[in-house]
Structures are given as C-alpha cells and as structure tokens.
Amino acid sequence: MWLGLVSTLICYGICKKLYQRFHYVVLNPVLTCLAVLIAFLSLAHVSYHTYFASGKWLTDMLSPATVALAIPLYRNVHILKAHWLEFLVSLVSGAAAAIVSSILLARLMRLGGMIETSVAPRSVTTPIAMDISQTIGGIPTLTAVFVIITGISGVVIGPLVIRYVRIRSAIAKGAIFGMGCHGIGTARAFEMGQMEGTCSSLSMVIAAFITLALAPSLVPLLT
16 A cells, blocks of 8 residues: 555665765666666556555645745745846746747657647646646646656756856856756755755746746647
C-alpha cells in the first residue's frame, strides 16, 4: 500500500546525499531518482497504477506547494521593488518566448496537437505547469515530464550561457535560472550565491504567474 510513497522518499534521500557528495550535474537527485525508480518498477514488475496508489500523496502536496510560492515573494519584496522593471521586461519576454518556441518546436517535430499543448508551459514550476496544462487542454502528467527535462537541461546549459555571454549581474544570472529552469535552476542558483538564488526564486514565481496569464490566450492562437 505504501510502496510508492516509501520507495520515492528513500530513493530521493539517497540520490540527494549522492549529489551533495559528488556534486555532478548528471547526479541531480531529480534525474537520478527518476531513473532509479523506473528501473526498480521495471525489474520488480510493479505497475505504475500500483505505484501511484500510494505515490499520489506526493502529487497531492503540489497544491499547498503552489501556495507556499508566496513566501519568497514576501521575504524578498524589497529586491522586487528595487528592480521591478528588469524583472517585468525579462520575465514577460521569457515567458512568451518559452511558450512560442515550445509549440513551434513540437510542430516542427510533428509531435501532434496534444503534445504541443502539453509542452507549452514547460518553463514554469511543476504544480503551476500542470494546472496550466489542464486548463489549456494538455496532459498534466506529460507536462510534468517536460518540466523535468527543461529543468535538467537548463542547469547544464545555463552556466555555459552565463560564461560565454559574460553575464556579470547576479540579478540577471538568477533570472536566467528562475525563468529557464524553475525549481531545479533555483537550487543551482543558490549554489552560485545568495543574491543569485534569491533572484532566481523571485523569477520562478513571477514567471509562473505570467505564464498562467499568457498561456490560455496565446496557446490557442498558436495551435
């Protein structure tokens, strides 16, 4: 009965310790935990339905996690007030570009209308991305997969972009990670510095609500 919940928590705890010990991007606990769980379920011949019967409790926690996103906004409102224009311009542009590029890329690869819709909100944090996906007619679970892929990819590519474009501003670095790879990127931004992590956290939350406002009107026009 508790197989899904217990196995997920144990697996994530071990993978997180492994990442803290060796600190390689490919050992990010989101990626390694996912891979280990898939291998475990496959080798043990456990169906996804059986796993989800208890693992759904973790999914149900996404709703209060969404409400908790208000905390970093409240704690760092002084930074937001000081740099509101930079955040507004960059995040509105980033959110619109993420939606448009996602749909166009899916269309170019001929993945189908349902996948085009599901991939559109991939650049925001999981709980809100799943809600947006359901609102615009996508598949929330598929959207969650795209969100994870985007986060991992962003953590790998983000530092390279910062290095080669020679970005020096801590605010800009944080905005890149928060907009481009949400929660996973925010964790990486905090490793770079407190200001980078704080700005990434703010960007992640603001970008999520901007996407929530843009997607219902923008996605139908593109699809």
